[in-house]
Amino acid sequence: xxxxxxxxxxxxxxxxxxxxxxxxxxxxxxxxxxxxxxxxxxxxxxxxxxxxxxxxxxxxxxxxxxxxxxxxxxxxxxxxxxxxxxxxxxxxxxxxxxxxxxxxxxxxxxxxxxxxxxxxxxxxxxxxxxxxxxxxxxxxxxxxxxxxxxxxxxxxxxxxxxxxxxxxxxxxxxxxxxxxxxxxxxxxxxxxxxxxxxxxxxxxxxxxxxxxxxxxxxxxxxxxxxxxxxxxxxxxxxxxxxxxxxxxxxxxxxxxxxxxxxxxxxxxxxxxxxxxxxxxxxxxxxxxxxxxxxxxxxxxxxxxxxxxxxxxxxxxxxxxxxxxxxxxxxxxxxxxxxxxxxxxxxxxxxxxxxxxxxxxxxxxxxxxxxxxxxxxxxxxxxxxxxxxxxxxxxxxxxxxxxxxxxxxxxxxxxxxxxxxxxxxxxxxxxxxxxxxxxxxxxxxxxxxxxxxxxxxxxxxxxxxxxxxxxxxxxxxxxxxxxxxxxxxxxxxxxxxxxxxxxxxxxxxxxxxxxxxxxx
Amino acid sequence: xxxxxxxxxxxxxxxxxxxxxxxxxxxxxxxxxxxxxxxxxxxxxxxxxxxxxxxxxxxxxxxxxxxxxxxxxxxxxxxxxxxxxxxxxxxxxxxxxxxxxxxxxxxxxxxxxxxxxxxxxxxxxxxxxxxxxxxxxxxxxxxxxxxxxxxxxxxxxxxxxxxxxxxxxxxxxxxxxxxxxxxxxxxxxxxxxxxxxxxxxxxxxxxxxxxxxxxxxxxxxxxxxxxxxxxxxxxxxxxxxxxxxxxxxxxxxxxxxxxxxxxxxxxxxxxxxxxxxxxxxxxxxxxxxxxxxxxxxxxxxxxxxxxxxxxxxxxxxxxxxxxxxxxxxxxxxxxxxxxxxxxxxxxxxxxxxxxxxxxxxxx
Numbered sequence: 102x103x104x105x106x107x108x109x110x111x112x113x114x115x116x117x118x119x120x121x122x123x124x125x126x127x128x129x130x131x132x133x134x135x136x137x138x139x140x141x142x143x144x145x146x147x148x149x150x151x152x153x154x155x156x157x158x159x160x161x162x163x164x165x166x167x168x169x170x171x172x173x174x175x176x177x178x179x180x181x182x183x184x185x186x187x188x189x190x191x192x193x194x195x196x197x198x199x200x201x202x203x204x205x206x207x208x209x210x211x212x213x214x215x216x217x218x219x220x221x222x223x224x225x226x227x228x229x230x231x232x233x234x235x236x237x238x239x240x241x242x243x244x245x246x247x248x249x250x251x252x253x254x255x256x257x258x259x260x261x262x263x264x265x266x267x268x269x270x271x272x273x274x275x276x277x278x279x280x281x282x283x284x285x286x287x288x289x290x291x292x293x294x295x296x297x298x299x300x301x302x303x304x305x306x307x308x309x310x311x312x313x314x315x316x317x318x319x320x321x322x323x324x325x326x327x328x329x330x331x332x333x334x335x336x337x338x339x340x341x342x343x344x345x346x347x348x349x350x351x352x353x354x355x356x357x358x359x360x361x362x363x364x365x366x367x368x369x370x371x372x373x374x375x376x377x378x379x380x381x382x383x384x385x386x387x388x389x390x391x392x393x394x395x396x397x398x399x400x401x402x403x404x405x406x407x408x409x410x411x412x413x414x415x416x417x418x419x420x421x422x423x424x425x426x427x428x429x430x431x432x433x434x435x436x437x438x439x440x441x442x443x444x445x446x447x448x449x450x451x452x453x454x455x456x457x458x459x460x461x462x463x464x465x466x467x468x469x470x471x472x473x474x475x476x477x478x479x480x481x482x483x484x485x486x487x488x489x490x491x492x493x494x495x496x497x498x499x500x501x502x503x504x505x506x507x508x509x510x511x512x513x514x515x516x517x518x519x520x521x522x523x524x525x526x527x528x529x530x531x532x533x534x535x536x537x538x539x540x541x542x543x544x545x546x547x548x549x550x551x552x553x554x555x556x557x558x559x560x561x562x563x564x565x566x567x568x569x570x571x572x573x574x575x576x577x578x579x580x581x582x583x584x585x586x587x588x589x590x591x592x593x594x595x596x597x598x599x600x601x602x603x604x605x606x607x608x609x610x611x612x613x614x615x616x617x618x619x620x
Numbered sequence: 621x622x623x624x625x626x627x628x629x630x631x632x633x634x635x636x637x638x639x640x641x642x643x644x645x646x647x648x649x650x651x652x653x654x655x656x657x658x659x660x661x662x663x664x665x666x667x668x669x670x671x672x673x674x675x676x677x678x679x680x681x682x683x684x685x686x687x688x689x690x691x692x693x694x695x696x697x698x699x700x701x702x703x704x705x706x707x708x709x710x711x712x713x714x715x716x717x718x719x720x721x722x723x724x725x726x727x728x729x730x731x732x733x734x735x736x737x738x739x740x741x742x743x744x745x746x747x748x749x750x751x752x753x754x755x756x757x758x759x760x761x762x763x764x765x766x767x768x769x770x771x772x773x774x775x776x777x778x779x780x781x782x783x784x785x786x787x788x789x790x791x792x793x794x795x796x797x798x799x800x801x802x803x804x805x806x807x808x809x810x811x812x813x814x815x816x817x818x819x820x821x822x823x824x825x826x827x828x829x830x831x832x833x834x835x836x837x838x839x840x841x842x843x844x845x846x847x848x849x850x851x852x853x854x855x856x857x858x859x860x861x862x863x864x865x866x867x868x869x870x871x872x873x874x875x876x877x878x879x880x881x882x883x884x885x886x887x888x889x890x891x892x893x894x895x896x897x898x899x900x901x902x903x904x905x906x907x908x909x910x911x912x913x914x915x916x917x918x919x920x921x922x923x924x925x926x927x928x929x930x931x932x933x934x935x936x937x938x939x940x941x942x943x944x945x946x947x948x949x950x951x952x953x954x955x956x957x958x959x960x961x962x963x964x965x966x967x968x969x970x971x972x973x974x975x976x977x978x979x980x981x982x983x
Contacts, residue, residue, distance in 0.1 A: 186693060188695070188774060189692045189693050189775075189801070192696035193648065193651070193652075193693055193696065197651065198651055219802065220685070221802070221876075223801075225692070225774070253691045287687065287690045288690045288691070289690065290648070290693070390928075390943070391941065391942075392928075393927075393929070393943070394929065402647075409928060494840060558873065585940075587941065588871075
């Protein structure tokens with residue numbers, strides 16, 4: 102048995118799964134401190150299922166807390182950004198292209214320094230000891246504790262980053278440091294941005310992970326705990342203390358995977374309607390379709406790989422204009438249950454329209470009896486039009502595809518969707534994210550520096566694939582489900598001719614009864 | 621017309637499309653140019669007809685391996701240092717600047733330089749696309765000497781080239797680019813307005829802007845883009861337009877060799893019965909083949925776009941697993957002359973085949 106938990110901005114969901122079957126599920130409001138909601142959800146599913154804690158083999162958590170912290174610019178620690186790249190990139194300091202509000206929240210503490218490497222392994226410039234000392238002294242005087250360190254071509258040679266990180270740690274022993282090298286491939290600005298977003302979340306990550314573990318411990322759940330990653334694989338909870346940014350976009354991934362499990366459909370459009378937005382994604386062969394674009398998180402360019410999601414400003418709490426023509430993107434969000442008309446409030450929301458149209462009976466139906474029928478009909482149809490257009494843009498071809506509706510807001514769909522060949526509303530659709538978390542996958546990675554003069558490229562990649570496969574199998578993946586999701590090559594000329602750092606990542610389905618470890 | 625900050629995103633989008641994989645990442649050049657245009661006001665985009673015959677013009681751009689542009693961030697003063705050194709060397713001020721190539725970051729650098737100096741930029745370029753080497757430029761093919769040329773590297777080192785012949789010049793600037801971190805900014809081809817008009821591929825800056833606007837407005841699947849794109853290209857200097865493949869990148873391998881990004885990519889078709897398409901890369905996408913069958917070759921344009929959004933993807937950002945579409949587009953007529961083909965035919969790039977224009981290849 103596994104527990105899957107999804108912590109969203111509005112609701113916290115939990116499920117207990119036996120293999121691929123849902124034993125019990127619950128949906129509670131996300132509390133202001135988040136953890137009360139998690140505790141409530143856990144208590145409810147444990148009580149409803151009547152299962153003793155000892156029967157739970159693992160707990161998988163998907164959480165939007167870190168994404169939301171970035172988007173809402175809260176819980177962010179002021180962060181010093183040390184970039185080793187000068188004299189290249191003069192006049193282009195770290196965070197130069199960030200939206201003002203998040204740059205302000207993170208503090209604009211940019212330290213461009215000499216250092217880094219050129220493509221051929223030569224230094225861009227030697228490290229300047231005085232310059233580094235001054236920068237660290239300044240950061241220390243400002244009381245900064247969080248740091249991101251990035252250097253030119255660090256995927257090839259991360260020594261400058263490591264040197265500066267060590268110096269920081271020496272000067273500020275309680276510093277929290279993220280090196281850009283941890284975020285992979287070439288693209289200094291995007292890699293640095295990923296490191297900054299990660300570094301600024303480190304204290305918050307520590308608090309969140311500790312709170313999760315406490316909540317589980319007090320319920321005698323001593324099994325392994327995993328948190329879902331943006332590519333749909335699992336990380337150990339402790340790993341998230343150091344890499345909270347890897348949880349970005351795990352929500353949409355989980356909802357897509359959950360929708361697949363609930364319907365058995367491997368190729369479909371998934372529309373996840375929440376309180377504020379409708380997220381439209383595409384399942385292809387059972388996996389979320391990935392975006393090719395440079396991914397922005399909270400307006401910041403990063404190098405993360407993420408599912409291709411079209412977010413529309415339409416959800417159960419969306420505000421409706423007096424004529425019914427304008428819906429959203431403003432929403433009452435989680436205050437729906439106090440501010441919506443049917444809940445005794447004074448705000449006309451999308452949910453009120455659906456109740457007024459007679460399609461749902463929620464709350465006090467009489468509160469919307471007086472709404473003009475024209476308004477109700479206009480707004481109800483408008484919702485379908487908005488979703489149709491969104492689905493149309495995401496369809497892989499001209500042919501209509503099945504559409505799976507998940508999320509609490511799926512009641513907004515009251516008729517046919519033109520763009521869908523068929524509309525599925527599976528049982529447990531409201532908790533698809535928690536189900537997706539519970540069936541999350543495991544990854545295996547293998548990285549090595551190889552010389553193509555001593556081993557042919559295809560042989561080197563094949564060897565790494567075998568090793569990555571073995572790691573994924575060791576972490577509980579089934580053999581037949583393994584697939585390569587990434588192959589990365591970076592030249593490391595200073596190590597010799599034809600020398601490359603090669604990294605292969607594979608992902609596989611978790612065998613139904615095991616969950617040993619994640620990355 | 622006047623080019624302002626509001627035009628940059630569309631112009632960059634259109635020129636990454638025409639870059640056929642090369643030209644360098646445009647993000648930092650967009651930021652830089654944006655800043656300058658905000659500060660100095662819009663720049664005059666001069667049609668060739670409006671360029672006086674006796675105007676003094678030079679070409680400006682970056683030379684090197686585009687992958688480097690992702691890590692070795694360009695500085696705000698490199699273009700101006702090179703420009704000023706050029707003017708000092710020539711003993712006169714420039715009246716306008718012109719682009720090497722309408723491609724990626726390289727289409728923005730002349731605009732940034734022109735805006736900084738308050739001089740116009742000419743609507744046109746020396747390639748009508750991007751190509752890897754100096755002797756492939758229309759200016760060089762028309763016999764306009766590159767030198768004296770001035771180059772500035774990331775550390776503000778300035779180098780003067782007075783080499784004889786463009787082939788030698790190419791070898792020398794490439795050597796400098798290789799030993800200066802893989803990317804330098806150069807100012808070359810000092811020429812009069814009259815000489816430039818004879819060698820220019822005209823109207824490509826305004827066309828890139830138009831194309832970028834079109835791509836933004838038609839953002840969506842490549843298969844849906846194809847028909848309207850075909851129309852747009854038919855009405856331009858490029859003519860033929862084909863959608864030659866759709867599929868997933870299953871291999872991508874490029875290395876920095878001799879100052880270029882060199883390698884290839886393999887794209888498996890969405891329909892599994894179709895053999896994969898292989899594309900050879902030297903900074904730009906040069907040759908697309910399915911088995912032995914040539915689908916398109918240099919100097920015609922091969923363009924890779926994201927399948928879902930039709931956003932063009934530069935070679936340095938092409939990765940394993942991406943779902944893409946490949947378009948092929950005819951090159952400007954200039955490049956189909958015998959003189960031009962001596963510099964840009966597939967054979968020149970080491971492929972054992974003659975150039976067959978796109979419209980004569982089996983589709």
